[in-house]
Amino acid sequence: MYDFSSIINRHGRDSLAVDGLGDGTGFSPAKPREGFDSLPMWVADMGFATAPSVVRAIKQRLDHPIFGYYQPSDAYYQAIIGWQRERNGVQGLEPCHIGYENGVLGGVISALNVLCSKGDNVLVHSPTYVGFTHAVGNNGYNLVHSPLVLDKDGVWRMDYEDMERRIQEHHIHAAIFCSPHNPCGRAWEREEVLRAMDVFQRNSVYVIADEIWSDLLLDKNRHTPTQSVSDWARSHVVAFYAPSKTFNLAGLVGSYHIAYDPWLSDRLAKEGGLSHYNAQNVLSMHALVGAYSDEGQAWTDELCQVLTKNATYAYEHITKSYPGVKTARAQATYVLLLDCEQWCREHDVTNDELVRRGWDVGVTWHDGRLFECPWCVRLNIALPFSQIVDAFDRMDKYVFV
């Protein structure tokens, strides 16, 4: 019903993904060789237009041409409460549990500022989202990585014993729990979340749950809100969400946290407010209300089907055509992690050469080393299906040869 197949030209229209290519020395991939256009498969936004209800909500607000100081509306809070109830089965959520954040990453740092003192160690799983690495390090905390393990069935698993050992060894009292997991694409099951929370509870570890990907579920996978698994989790976990990932609104800015415990909630509001920068924008408030609507739900359901089709095609193509490249069947998110170590060793290709081969032909993927995952590449598949097919054609011809 919605258009997820048109290729929209984003050049010159405020897009890092297409206009932010560099020389490949920093965060952004290099530009392709002459003769190739770029398929933006790196930064985590989508090549799809947002839901019509979002655009409508912004337009309606623009019709009233005064944009002065304001307070978040009741409609804003009710939209979040309704969305969390419908999508995640959340009960008992009230406006006082919800707090605005410009971005999830900024919120994660605010939470660390509340829970830690500088120099503290913080647990996170690896591979890990590059934003955590930069933001947490830049703010004076040390990340301790507990590796996820790809089991014999090709499913990424937490290693609970390793988590507990590292927590105790490094005197850790705060953890970042990415659920669903970027870049591994896991939608953690309830039992897994519960076991992780048991480890944290036993060791007095507060949890910062980054659930920004929780709407983007593939196939029949479900999201388990971390706070829902136990009474302890409800009062010791702060969770972060955003319509920006789901509805492709990163450029509009706007996320939120949920904290049920009054101590946590008060401290977060205080810390987040200190700079006076953490302030909502009226258009992004209306965008959220348009997003978290009945139409937004229908749009998201369709988006998830499109992403499932893309992810399935990618998984089947990789496992059939690139022996030696390992990847898991993604359960959530729109990023895929390809572990190319065996393939590279068998073909005498270096890590740099692998990454460069993709960039040269416009497969602008992300270098896995950014995600604490050498020999890997991360592929954003939130593009029209025809571009996914195009990307794999190029990989067949120029990369995995």
Ligand SMILES: Cc1ncc(COP(=O)(O)O)c(C=O)c1O
């Ligand atoms: C796990 C995770 N957290 C946070 C972010 C960034 O969120 P924000 O732009 O709201 O800071 C991303 C973006 O890709 C992400 O993947």
